Amino acid sequence: xxxxxxxxxxxxxxxxxxxxxxxxxxxxxxxxxxxxxxxxxxxxxxxxxxxxxxxxxxxxxxxxxxxxxxxxxxxxxxxxxxxxxxxxxxxxxxxxxxxxxxxxxxxxxxxxxxxxxxxxx
Numbered sequence: 001x002x003x004x005x006x007x008x009x010x011x012x013x014x015x016x017x018x019x020x021x022x023x024x025x026x027x028x029x030x031x032x033x034x035x036x037x038x039x040x041x042x043x044x045x046x047x048x049x050x051x052x053x054x055x056x057x058x059x060x061x062x063x064x065x066x067x068x069x070x071x072x073x074x075x076x077x078x079x080x081x082x083x084x085x086x087x088x089x090x091x092x093x094x095x096x097x098x099x100x101x102x103x104x105x106x107x108x109x110x111x112x113x114x115x116x117x118x119x120x121x
Contacts, residue, residue, distance in 0.1 A: 047088060047116040052077035055109040067108070071095055074112040087119040 054074040056064035065073065074095060082090050093114040100107045 043121075044117045044119045047118050048082075049113070049115050050078055050081045050090075052081055052112045053109060054112075055107060058106045058108070060104050061106070064108075067097075070108060070110040071097075074110040078112040078114050082114065082116050084116065089117055089119070090114045091117055 052074050054070050054077060056070055058064055075093065078093065079090060082088075084090060091114065093112065096111045096113075098109045098111070100109075
C-alpha cells in the first residue's frame with residue numbers, strides 16, 4: 001500500500017511539472033497599413049527589426065482577451081515600437097502564437113516581428 005501511495009504521489013507531481021504547448025505561425029496579412037511599392041532597384045535601407053510580445057493567462061479557460069484581440073494588440077504594439085516617421089514603412093510582419101496549458105491554467109502568447117525600412121531618393 002505504501003508503494004502504491006508513493007507511486008501515485010510521484011505520478012501527480014510529474015503531471016504537475018509537465019505542460020502542453022502549441023506554437024504556430026500566422027501567415028495572413030495582419031498589417032493594416034498597406035503600401036504597395038515596387039522594389040526594382042536598391043532604393044531603401046533597413047533601419048531596424050522590431051519585436052512585440054503580448055500575453056494573456058486563463059484559468060479554467062476563462063478570462064482575458066480572445067485570440068483575435070491578442071493578435072491585434074501585438075501588431076499595434078509592434079507599430080508603436082517601430083516609431084515610423086517620414087518615408088519609413090513596416091514590412092515582413094509575422095506573428096507567432098504560443099499556447100501553454102498546465103492542468104486548469106493556460107497562457108497564450110502572441111509575438112509579432114517586423115522590419116522597418118526607409119526609402120531613399
